[in-house]
Structure formats: structure tokens, C-alpha cells
Amino acid sequence: MVSFSGSTAVAGIGATEFSKQSGRSELRLAAEAVFAALDDAGLGPSDVDGLVTYTQDANDEIAVAREVGIGDLTFFSRVHYGGGAACGTVMHAAMAVATGVAETVVCYRAFNERSGRRYGRPDPGLGGAPSSLGLEMSWHVPHGLMTPAAWVAMFARRYMHVHGATSEDFGRVAVAMRRHAATNPAAWFHDRPITLAEHQASRWIVEPLHLLDCCQESDGAVALVVTSAERARDLRRTPALITAAAQGSGAGQMMMTSYYRDDMTGLPEMGVVGRRLWEQAGFGPEDVQTAVLYDHFTPFVLVQLEELGFCGRGEARHLVADGGIEIDGRLPVNPHGGQLGEAYIHGMNGIAEAVRQVRGTAANQVADVRNVLVTAGTGVPTSGLVLSAG
Amino acid sequence: MTAANPPAGVPDPDFHERLTALAEKRMAAGEVYGEAAADPVNLPMIRHWAAAMGDANPLHTDAEAAAAGVHGEIVAPPAMIQVWTMPGLAGPAGRPESAGSPIDDVLAALDAAGYTGVVATNCEQTYDRYLRLGERPVPATRLTGLSGPKRTALGEGYFVTWNVTWYSEGERVAEMLFRVLKFHPGERKTTPDTRQPYPLGPAVNDDTAFFWEGVARGELRIQRCADCGELRHPPGPVCPSCRSAGRTYVVASGEGEVYSYVVHHNPPIPGWETPFAVAVVQLPEGVRIVGAVVDCAPAEVGIGMPLRVTYRQKDDNLILPLWVPRET
Amino acid sequence: MRTLTEDEVQVGVALPELVIDLTPTTVVSTALATMDFTPVHHDPASARAQGSKDVFLNILTTMGLVERYVTDWAGPEALIRGINVKLGVPAYAGDRLTFTGTVVGRENGEFTVEVRGRVSLGDHASGTVRVALPDR
Numbered sequence: 001m002v003s004f005s006g007s008t009a010v011a012g013i014g015a016t017e018f019s020k021q022s023g024r025s026e027l028r029l030a031a032e033a034v035f036a037a038l039d040d041a042g043l044g045p046s047d048v049d050g051l052v053t054y055t056q057d058a059n060d061e062i063a064v065a066r067e068v069g070i071g072d073l074t075f076f077s078r079v080h081y082g083g084g085a086a087c088g089t090v091m092h093a094a095m096a097v098a099t100g101v102a103e104t105v106v107c108y109r110a111f112n113e114r115s116g117r118r119y120g121r122p123d124p125g126l127g128g129a130p131s132s133l134g135l136e137m138s139w140h141v142p143h144g145l146m147t148p149a150a151w152v153a154m155f156a157r158r159y160m161h162v163h164g165a166t167s168e169d170f171g172r173v174a175v176a177m178r179r180h181a182a183t184n185p186a187a188w189f190h191d192r193p194i195t196l197a198e199h200q201a202s203r204w205i206v207e208p209l210h211l212l213d214c215c216q217e218s219d220g221a222v223a224l225v226v227t228s229a230e231r232a233r234d235l236r237r238t239p240a241l242i243t244a245a246a247q248g249s250g251a252g253q254m255m256m257t258s259y260y261r262d263d264m265t266g267l268p269e270m271g272v273v274g275r276r277l278w279e280q281a282g283f284g285p286e287d288v289q290t291a292v293l294y295d296h297f298t299p300f301v302l303v304q305l306e307e308l309g310f311c312g313r314g315e316a317r318h319l320v321a322d323g324g325i326e327i328d329g330r331l332p333v334n335p336h337g338g339q340l341g342e343a344y345i346h347g348m349n350g351i352a353e354a355v356r357q358v359r360g361t362a363a364n365q366v367a368d369v370r371n372v373l374v375t376a377g378t379g380v381p382t383s384g385l386v387l388s389a390g
Numbered sequence: 391m392t393a394a395n396p397p398a399g400v401p402d403p404d405f406h407e408r409l410t411a412l413a414e415k416r417m418a419a420g421e422v423y424g425e426a427a428a429d430p431v432n433l434p435m436i437r438h439w440a441a442a443m444g445d446a447n448p449l450h451t452d453a454e455a456a457a458a459g460v461h462g463e464i465v466a467p468p469a470m471i472q473v474w475t476m477p478g479l480a481g482p483a484g485r486p487e488s489a490g491s492p493i494d495d496v497l498a499a500l501d502a503a504g505y506t507g508v509v510a511t512n513c514e515q516t517y518d519r520y521l522r523l524g525e526r527p528v529p530a531t532r533l534t535g536l537s538g539p540k541r542t543a544l545g546e547g548y549f550v551t552w553n554v555t556w557y558s559e560g561e562r563v564a565e566m567l568f569r570v571l572k573f574h575p576g577e578r579k580t581t582p583d584t585r586q587p588y589p590l591g592p593a594v595n596d597d598t599a600f601f602w603e604g605v606a607r608g609e610l611r612i613q614r615c616a617d618c619g620e621l622r623h624p625p626g627p628v629c630p631s632c633r634s635a636g637r638t639y640v641v642a643s644g645e646g647e648v649y650s651y652v653v654h655h656n657p658p659i660p661g662w663e664t665p666f667a668v669a670v671v672q673l674p675e676g677v678r679i680v681g682a683v684v685d686c687a688p689a690e691v692g693i694g695m696p697l698r699v700t701y702r703q704k705d706d707n708l709i710l711p712l713w714v715p716r717e718t
Numbered sequence: 719m720r721t722l723t724e725d726e727v728q729v730g731v732a733l734p735e736l737v738i739d740l741t742p743t744t745v746v747s748t749a750l751a752t753m754d755f756t757p758v759h760h761d762p763a764s765a766r767a768q769g770s771k772d773v774f775l776n777i778l779t780t781m782g783l784v785e786r787y788v789t790d791w792a793g794p795e796a797l798i799r800g801i802n803v804k805l806g807v808p809a810y811a812g813d814r815l816t817f818t819g820t821v822v823g824r825e826n827g828e829f830t831v832e833v834r835g836r837v838s839l840g841d842h843a844s845g846t847v848r849v850a851l852p853d854r
Contacts, residue, residue, distance in 0.1 A: 122659050130595040138592030139624045142710055143682040144662040146590070150652050154670060158650035161693045204665075207653035207688075259670045260624065260678050264650060435751075442751035443779070444738070445786040447794045448719070460795045460852070468798045469785040472778055476753035510777050514802040514845075575769075607816055608836045701840055709840070 002245075004098035005280050009232035009239035010090065010387065012041025012225035013352040018188050018343030021115040022219035030059045030110035031067040033221035037106060038068075041225040042236030048225075050075035050105030052092045054085040054346065059110055075102035079247075081255065083294060083377025084269075086347030087385040091245035093226035103227060109348040110221030118217055122146045133255060140257050149214055149297065151256035152379055153206040156299035158264040160208060163314035167208055170298040171199035172320045174212045174340055177295060180327065181341025184363040188216060189341045213298040215339035222348035224355070233390065240358040240387040243371065244280035248272030249381035256379040265314075267300065267307050270375065273384040274308040277373070281386045285309040288386065290357050290366040291331055291373040292350040295338040300378035305331075308373065327364055335364040347376045354387045405503050406539065409548070412499060413536040416492040421555065424491065426528040427474035431466050431521045439470055465520035471556055471564040474521075475529045492533045493552045500572040505547055507575035512551075514567040527556040527563060534567070547573030588704035589660040597627045600639055605711050610642040610699050612677055623677040644699040645716060646671040649678055653688040661704070667691040671713055685714040721793025724851045727829060733791045733819035738783065740837075742811040745773045752778035762811075774808040775815075780835070780843050787817040788831055788847045799828055799848040807839040815842060822846070827853075 014036025016022065016029050024032075038044060048070045051061040061076040075096040079085035086109070093105035113119060127134055127141035140146065145154070159165055178194045181187035194212060202211040232239035250268030252261040261268070278284050285308060293304045302316035310331055311319045319325065325333035336342045336353040343349055354372040356362040374385040429435065436450050448455035449465060456464040466474075497508075521527065531554050538548030551569040555562055594602050604611035613625035616636030620629060628635050651669040658664060667688040671679050683691050684702070698716040701709050738744065742762075749759035754776045757764035765773045775783075784801055809815050816836050823830035828848050835843040 121657060124589045124660055127590065127592050130593040134593040135595060135598055136624070138594070138598070140680050142588075142590045142592050142704075142708075143668050143680055143712070144590065144654060144659040144666060145652070145668045145680060145682075146659065147654075147657070150654055150668070153652040154650050154668075157652060157693070158670075161650070204653070204655040206655060207665075211656075257680070259650070259680060264670070439751040439782065442744075442747040443782045443786050445782070445789070446719075447786075447789050449794045455794075460797070467782065467785060469778075469781040469801065470752075472781075473752050476778075478753050479755045510805050512802075512804055513777055513781060514800070515781065516800040517798060520797075606838050608834070608841060703839060709838075 004094035008094040008097050008242045009229040010355050011227050011232040011235050012037045013355050015222045016220050018220040026110050027059045029221035030064050033223035034068050037223035037225050045069040047104045050102030052077045052089040052107045055080045081381040083346045084380040084382035086376035088247045088383035094242045105226045108223040112219040114217040150206040152297040153209045162265045165317045169317035171196050173298040173301045177338045177340035181337025187337045187342040215296045215344045218343040222345045238359045240355040243388040244277040244386040246273045246276035247383045267303050270307040288371045288373045289369045292354050294375045332366045358389050416533040421530040421532045424529040426526045430524045430526045468517040491531050505572040507573040510570050512569040516565045525558045527558050530555045545574040547571045611639040614638050614640050646673045646697045648695040681713045683713045721795035724853050731821045736787050736817040738815045740813050745811045748779035749776050772810045774810045797850040801847050803843045803845040806841040809837045809842040813837045
């Protein structure tokens with residue numbers, strides 16, 4: 001048992017609109033999301049004494065504090081590894097609260113990922129510097145293997161070969177996410193579902209991935225307020241208790257290119273996270289009513305279902321084909337539409353959705369939600385959460 | 391590699407026919423003798439040659455050692471055979487190597503038609519015996535082959551092959567096959583001087599330099615722990631199995647097979663034409679390595695496909711180890 | 719310097735690597751020692767004018783160096799029967815020529831040695847040398 005389990009909570013969530021061109025600076029987006037989250041919790045800037053974000057976020061904690069009017073900070077921390085940081089920010093915040101280092105910590109992620117720097121574009125500088133990351137990238141980038149879609153496609157091809165999965169199996173994930181987004185007014189793809197035929201007809205990005213296997217690119221920001229469960233109960237909204245929070249990295253881990261481990265069909269780092277979460281929670285996959293699984297690319301949704309214990313190895317395609325991940329299925333996945341359907345805010349919007357599911361206020365509310373599983377970026381060192389109703 | 395018609399820009403549409411006819415005539419004429427070596431096989435020229443080559447074999451320069459050796463006297467290095475009958479500084483006009491050589495007018499005809507570039511592609515020598523001091527070899531040349539026009543990396547051109555046989559007092563002592571490509575230099579696709587810097591160069595440090603140095607020499611090097619012998623790719627500074635920082639490498643066989651692969655379509659990648667295939671390659675040595683698969687259609691790539699490494703120059707400084715299909 | 723005997727050489731054995739730094743002096747002295755006065759082998763301006771980056775080795779030298787590479791290993795009494803070379807990229811002054819070799823065959827008292835001479839641009843020369851060794 002970890003000390004923050006059940007004793008800390010997400011007390012507020014806030015977000016900007018999700019768009020393709022925010023027309024505002026990333027710092028302004030961050031400030032707007034933090035204001036919204038504080039308003040949601042019923043707290044003011046002076047209540048905040050901690051800030052956590054991603055190492056990839058362009059907005060320093062002190063800059064956000066200045067804009068929002070936060071005074072003294074006693075805790076500030078950053079979590080590494082791209083979208084793998086998402087749930088890790090909440091874990092860091094919960095640890096700070098549980099240890100008394102801080103009382104109220106805001107986690108935020110803000111970017112103009114569509115109108116500014118687009119992560120899906122090749123960045124020739126990736127392999128240019130002799131840092132450990134630059135050297136790691138230098139085994140791949142010179143060969144033109146340099147976009148997230150390409151890195152994931154390499155795993156996907158091996159997964160197809162070993163488990164007999166097909167492009168249509170990946171497509172069914174995209175179709176389900178867009179179906180969910182279609183009825184979520186906050187989603188970019190609100191009211192725009194797709195069919196499997198459209199998925200199959202969409203252009204190749206990197207074989208075996210079609211365009212519709214790839215999440216969208218978005219501008220926007222999300223912020224979360226983390227405080228003690230005790231205090232959260234006195235605030236405006238129903239708290240989402242942090243039942244479990246974990247980070248994970250596996251042996252032979254690399255950033256998106258862990259091709260040198262014995263097997264290429266799993267996500268061992270997500271296995272680490274899953275084992276820690278179930279251990280902390282004291283229950284297993286059968287006790288979550290909905291899951292928010294990181295979906296930057298469809299194939300890793302299948303692999304996550306396997307790594308986290310929702311089905312056996314290679315069996316996720318059957319779970320998906322049977323409608324198991326839809327709102328009325330065995331395990332509704334990403335009721336908000338995920339990053340394929342709602343927006344790509346580097347996983348932070350998925351945590352907000354989990355909070356809404358616990359509160360019972362989601363656009364596509366799953367019935368009788370007691371526990372929600374959330375995961376962060378796949379293919380990288382990652383993190384996860386179990387949030388529960390008080 | 392074959393083209394039925396003469397290249398564009400050649401004004402004479404009958405050139406190919408005329409050239410072929412000329413070559414056939416010269417080939418039918420057979421062997422044409424040239425002049426004997428201007429200087430007999432001699433110690434000073436051997437000594438200069440051996441010194442320049444760094445060849446320390448005493449049988450070529452040391453009379454005492456040579457007398458005790460297998461030849462019983464000083465002999466010339468066999469690879470010097472052509473040296474004896476070179477025209478020298480006086481040039482072909484002053485001392486033609488092979489007066490009335492059957493190859494001269496074929497080469498001249500190619501020059502006149504715009505195939506002015508020349509690059510030698512093959513040199514094959516057979517030595518019947520080593521030459522002794524004082525011998526004066528005589529060359530005899532015959533045209534033995536003409537093929538083309540062919541499309542090559544240098545441009546369109548013809549391969550011309552001839553044989554030279556050297557005789558000493560009527561006895562054959564050596565023979566050489568020589569082949570050159572005569573090409574249209576204007577068609578050359580890239581020259582080192584105009585090559586753009588490759589935009590996707592790797593970062594290199596102390597831990598990885600051995601790999602890239604190997605690539606520059608046409609070797610695929612795999613890090614090997616100097617203590618426990620474990621192979622590792624990608625390499626790193628410390629052996630994860632035994633903590634040793636002692637590093638060496640083995641040179642991989644250069645064979646492998648596709649473990650997984652992708653075909654990149656979008657977005658465009660600098661330095662690459664889409665679509666292109668990149669694979670995780672499983673090496674028989676037990677490690678994996680990532681590399682683009684070239685010289686085959688991306689659609690032909692599949693898991694399990696046998697590959698062979700190849701080395702491709704990306705700019706003046708970078709060579710990449712890439713992979714091509716391997717016949718099994 | 720002793721010469722290897724037939725019994726001492728097995729098919730599959732690798733020859734020690736020979737590394738030759740190609741100084742301008744190497745390129746020029748070997749060209750002249752082989753009686754090759756073509757300007758591209760001794761005059762940098764002339765070499766550049768025809769699109770080369772510097773003076774480069776002539777073919778007679780390549781043949782000579784291949785011979786030396788094999789006799790350096792086999793010893794003075796080894797008899798070179800033939801050298802077949804496929805010519806590749808130019809070996810420019812300032813580059814480094816590295817020879818590697820492997821014994822790949824044995825027939826009728828002759829060994830076949832596969833030889834590769836590599837420079838930074840790739841294979842400068844690759845081919846085979848046939849060599850006879852004393853029987854004891």
C-alpha cells in the first residue's frame with residue numbers, strides 16, 4: 001500500500017476548447033486551463049502551492065504561476081517521456097500531497113500541437129545531438145524511421161505477424177473511438193463517426209497504419225487539481241479518489257523504438273504499470289467499469305488490453321470485434337472518444353474524462369462507475385491511474 | 391542494364407551499328423604485337439617499384455637472398471608485368487605501347503560520339519612465370535569484347551574489353567584482361583562536388599564511433615564485451631551483464647532477415663523518396679539492427695525475407711549500412 | 719621472413735588487415751614507379767579539373783598493392799599465379815586503404831585468397847589472388 005492511495009484525490013478539472021488553431025499562446029492556454037480547474041474545484045490561485053507538468057511542456061511552472069497569480073510554490077516537478085508523463089504528473093502531485101510537501105498541486109499540459117510544432121512531422125534534429133536520446137535515435141532516424149507513426153507501425157507489423165491481427169482489427173478501434181466522439185460535444189470529431197470501410201480506404205501513413213489509425217493533432221490545454229481526499233470532500237465537486245498511481249519502464253526500454261527486446265508484441269512498461277496499479281488498488285481488471293486507454297495509434301490499444309489483463313495475449317482483437325470496448329460493451333474504452341476522437345492533449349484530457357466518469361457527469365456516461373483505469377503514452381516509459389468514487 | 395537504342399544526344403543514329411562493325415573487324419584481326427619493353431627487366435626499376443609499394447620481399451631486390459630462394463636469382467614482382475611495356479613520359483606518340491593497337495580506333499570512335507568518360511572496371515592478370523633480369527617482354531593486344539550501350543551509375547556507356555599477352559623470346563609469360571567503361575559524362579547523376587549534405591546524419595560519440603568507422607570501411611560491427619563476450623546492439627559504454635567497460639567488436643557476416651518492417655508513405659521524409667521500407671533486421675549473430683531496405687519494391691518486403699547488408703554513400707561524410715534482398 | 723607452407727594454411731583463415739595511409743607521396747611515387755605519367759595521378763589541379771577531388775591511385779598500383787598484401791602474409795617464396803580485380807571507387811590521396819582477405823579455396827596446389835581493399839567511399843578493389851605455397 002502506498003500512502004497516497006485513497007488519501008488523495010482529483011478535486012478539479014479544467015480545459016480550453018480543443019481546436020486545430022487556438023490563435024493564442026501556449027502559456028495563455030495553460031493559464032486558462034488552470035483557472036478553469038481551480039474554478040471547478042472552488043479554489044483560488046492562492047490555494048495552490050505545487051505545479052507539475054511534462055518535460056515536453058513549453059510553459060515553465062514559474063511562468064504559469066505568474067500568469068495565474070499563484071504565490072509561493074513549495075513543490076514543482078516535471079515528468080519525462082512525452083505522453084508517458086500524463087498519469088505520472090498526478091502521481092507526483094499525489095506523492096507531494098501525501099507527504100505534506102504541498103497541499104494543493106495543479107497538473108497541466110498546454111500546447112499548440114496542430115498550429116505550432118507538430119509531433120507527427122519529421123524532426124531532422126532528433127538524431128543530431130550526442131545525448132543518450134540523440135544516440136538512441138541515431139540508430140533509426142538516419143534510415144528515415146523518424147515519425148511516431150513509423151515507430152509504432154514497426155511494432156504493429158510484428159504484432160500482426162505473431163497474432164494474426166489485421167488492419168481491420170486496428171480499424172475497429174478507430175471506428176469505436178469515433179462513434180464515442182460523435183456524441184461528445186467537446187470532441188473535435190463530434191457528430192462525425194466513421195465506418196470500417198472509410199478506415200480501410202484512408203491513405204497510408206506508414207504501413208500497416210492508415211491515416212485513421214492515427215490520432216488527431218490538436219491545440220488545447222487541460223489542468224487537474226490534486227489535493228488530499230479529506231480536503232477534497234469539502235470542496236465544490238465530488239472527489240475522484242486516487243486509488244492507485246504508477247509509473248513504469250521496462251528492461252531494454254527506449255523511446256518508441258524498443259525493438260531490441262526479446263519480444264516486440266507487448267508493452268512491458270505498461271505491464272509494470274498495470275501490476276503496480278492492481279497491487280495498490282487491491283483489485284483487478286474485473287473491478288473497473290470503464291478504461292481510458294492512451295490511443296495515439298490504434299494497435300497499442302489492443303496491446304494495452306492484453307498487458308493490463310483485460311484479455312489474453314493476442315486476444316484483444318476478439319474483444320474489440322465483439323463490441324467489447326464500446327459504451328455498452330464489457331469494458332467501455334474511452335467514452336469521450338479518446339485522442340482519436342476528442343482531442344490529442346497528450347493524454348491529459350483522458351484523465352479529465354476519468355474524473356467525469358467517476359463524478360457521473362460525462363457526455364457518454366457509463367453506468368455505475370466505481371473505478372476507472374487511465375493510462376498514458378505507449379511505446380515510451382509510461383504511467384497509469386485508478387480513480388474511484390468516494 | 392540494357393538499352394536497345396543509342397543514347398539521346400548522339401547525332402548519328404547509325405553510330406551503334408558502325409561501332410559494332412568496327413569492333414567486329416578488330417576482333418577478327420586477332421592479336422597485334424606492340425613494341426618490346428624499352429628497358430630490359432632491371433633492378434633499379436624494381437627497386438623503385440618495391441619502395442613505392444612498400445613491398446619488402448627480398449627475392450626482388452636482394453641478390454643473395456634471391457640466389458638462396460626458390461627462383462635462384464632476382465625476379466621481378468609479377469604485378470610489374472605491365473610496367474615494362476608502359477609508354478612512359480614520352481607518351482603514346484613517342485613510344486606507342488602497341489602501335490596499330492586494335493583498341494585505339496574503337497576508343498577513338500567512342501570519344502567522337504561523346505562517350506568521353508573512361509573508367510576501368512576489371513583487371514585480371516595471370517602469370518605463367520616470374521621475369522628475370524635482362525628479359526624484354528613484348529606485348530600483343532587483341533580486342534575481345536564490346537557491349538552496350540548500357541545505363542550505368544556514371545551515365546550511358548559501352549564496356550570495351552581487351553587482352554594483352556606478354557611474350558619473352560616467343561614464350562608466353564603473362565596475360566591480362568582489361569575492361570573499361572566508356573561513358574557519356576554529362577549523364578552522371580551525382581558528383582561528389584555537388585552532393586547535398588544528408589539531413590539525417592547520426593549523432594556519434596565515444597561509445598558509437600567504432601560502428602560508424604566500421605561502416606566507412608564496409609564492415610558491420612557489433613559491440614562485444616571484452617570480458618564476458620556478450621554481443622550487444624545498439625552498443626553502449628558498459629556491459630549490462632558483467633559491468634565491464636572493456637569493449638571490442640566482431641564484424642557481422644552481413645546477412646540477416648526481416649524481423650519486422652514498415653513502409654513509409656507520409657509525411658515526406660528529408661533525404662528519402664516515398665514510399666520506402668525500413669526493417670528491424672535479425673542478424674544470425676543474435677542481435678537486431680534497424681535499416682532501410684533498398685533495391686527492391688517496398689511491397690516485396692516481408693517478415694522472414696533474407697537480406698544482405700550494403701553500404702550507401704549519403705553525402706561526402708556519411709555512409710549508411712542499408713539492406714538488400716539476399717538470394718538463398 | 720619465412721614462407722607459409724601448404725599445410726599451414728586452411729580454407730577460411732583470415733589474413734591480417736593491412737592499412738595503408740594514402741599520402742600524396744604514396745599516390746605520386748607509385749604512379750611514377752609504374753611508369754604511369756597520366757596527370758590525374760600526380761597533378762591535383764588536373765585531377766580536380768576532370769571532376770575528381772584529388773589525385774588518386776592508378777590501376778597498376780592497385781595490382782601491385784594487392785600482390786604485396788598477399789605476399790606480406792604468405793612470405794617471399796609464395797608464387798603469385800594470378801590476380802583478378804574488380805575496380806570500384808577511386809582511392810584518393812588523403813584517404814586510407816584497408817586490405818582484408820580470406821582464404822576461400824584450394825585446388826591443384828593453389829590457394830585462392832579473396833581480397834578487398836576498402837577506402838572511405840567503399841570498395842576500391844575486390845577480387846581474388848591465386849597463390850602457390852611450398853609443400854613444406
